[in-house]
Amino acid sequence: MADRMAGKVAFITGAARGQGRSHALRLAAEGADVIAVDRCAEIDSVAPVYSMPTEHDLAETARRVEELGRRAVARIADVRDFDGLQAAFDSGVAELGRVDVVIANAGIVSFGRSWELTAEQWQDMIDVNLTGVFHTAKAAIPTMIEQGDGGCLLLISSVAGLKGRGGLAHYSAAKQGVVGLMQSLAGELGEHGIRVNTIHPTNVSTPMIQHPTFYGMFSPPGAEPTLENAEPAMRAMHVLPTPWVRESDVSDAVAFLAGDEARFVTGAAFPVDAGVGVR
Structure with missing residues (x-):
């Protein structure tokens, strides 16, 4: 469905690589212009585990969106910094004219038994994976309401957002918090025709794993x-x-939930988990 997103604009956090880039390219291939945001800098509590994406990665996402014939606005912003994220969103909307789909995808992971996690590991996880999702929604919702023609928010959670995982207490807590946020937002925004859902992938073959x-x-x-x-x-x-699943498997769910086929789907926790939930 190459024109599923024709005339629409998607705002995507964590878009420099991995799932975020995959979502950007999938929606662009279906006609969307893209506001792509990423921090493009290391986070100290994550750095011993894996490296964060770079400005080059974000520029490459934008280049590949444009290669598909769509417009791209790439902005560096940290989802923990609401003012900076709002500025990135506003500049993207000013250039592309509107927003229809919001994908709160930015996220990190680190590991440790709950009582051995450092205060920094805990706080970074909550700040990025939960507060960052709230900031993403907060930045976009007023514009979506003012536009008056609906839209959707997709909050990327995890299988750990449905069932806690050992060695990931902070990650599980943040991802389960995203589900509560989604349910509240879905209830608040329904009258405006704005749908809100979470997506729950299992292991995704990206640099995070x-x-x-x-x-x-x-x-x-x-x-x-x-x-x-x-x-x-x-x-x-x-x-x-x-x-594991591929980034494109999650992007398939993104494209479905963002499209008109899912126009009456809201408040849903959508698994892309290869059956983890029935184990």
Whole structure:
């Protein structure tokens, strides 16, 4: 459906790579212009685990959107900084004219048993993965209401947003908080024709999981933390025979929920989990 998003504008956080870039390219391929936002700098509590995207990555997302024949506005902003995020949103809307789809995708992950997490790890996780989602919605909603023709917010949660995961207490708490935020927003915004849903992916093959720390959570005790050693346990998580899903699998859900086919879907927690939820 190459014209599903024709004439629409999508505002996407965490758009420099991974899921965010995939969502931007999928919606652009279906006709949307894109406001792409990312922090493009390291976060100290995450840096020992994996590196954050760069300004080059964000520019590459914009280039690839434009290669699809759509307009792109790329802005550097930290979702923890509401004023900076609002400025990025406002400049994008000023250039592209409106906003129809908001994808609160920016997120981080780190690992540790709950009582061993540092205060910095906890706070960064809540600030990015929960408060950042709230900031994204808050920045966009007044414009969407003023436009008067509906729209949708898609908040990217996780399977950990439906069931807590060991070694991820702070991540699970933030992602489950996103579900409560979604339900509240869906109730508030229905009268304006604005739909709000969460998407709950299982492991997604992005830089967030492609590192030894993540592999170590799934590798047998004493085994080297490699993808080869981790894959059997990652596969065993799922009812369907896969250790992970691709970014494009999540973008398929984004495209459906953003489109008119889902015009009466709101307040839903939409899994893309290969059956984790029925294990």
